[in-house]
Amino acid sequence: MTRPQSDIDAVEQANTAFYEAMERGDFDELSALWLDDEISCVHPGWPALSGRGEVLRSYALIMANTEYIQFFLTDTKVTVIGDTAVVTCTENILSGGPAEDGGELGPLVGQLVVATNVFRRTSDGWRVWSHHASPVLTESEEDEENGPS
Template sequence: MSEEREIEAALAANAAFYQALAQGDYTAMEALWSASEPLLCSHPGTPALHGRQAVMESWRAILTHPPAIEIRNPRAVVIRGVAFVTCFEQIDETTLAGTNALVWEQSDWRIVFHQSGHIAPDQVQPSTRNQRLH
């Protein structure tokens, strides 16, 4: 697969992640995460979670009341077989910086790491592409 197609596929997986989040779709969310690699997740204001069970339990809880979220400026890079996607997450008046790391598994990108954290409003870059999800 060409680098351009890898990046397009990583961005599509990232969009599917935020779609599952916005729709409160646990089944879709669970399918997007790696089934064979160690998982890490850091939600805003909480300690990092390690392992599939802890990560999936956190998403199950979050998805019972999914946030209205808008994603801006998704950007991807592939380094040595790992895709990294960054974006801004807008939830109400709060802007977060989000990062997903993905590995190639079962003919698709699967998430192994998600981080989301607060950033100062003046650090938000102008939007190049908005994705209203909920």
């Protein structure tokens, strides 16, 4: 296996680990996947967050308020240049809020998000440097019926 392909494989594994930690709600594993300094994150609809404290607090908040989340990644592309890697993908997200009074999972909601994950190579492997996710806006049926404005 060539070195560039092994780098791509390692970045793909780190990217998969990032989403799997979110799905399991494993805050400790998620924290370990991020660099120790100079990190940034933009969640859909949120302001830009910077620094390890702000970024990890945001994930703790999301995990505390999300009973169920699953990511189906599509259109994944990995580029590695030196010790930096960029992963672009579409996050097809299925999530549910905390249980309602009856003890059942809250309603499931689907969301389509495009994401860019930037990784940096460290002595401990590839670590997340930045995550930026933006919602994909789709036209509603009403917009389609009325045509462009």
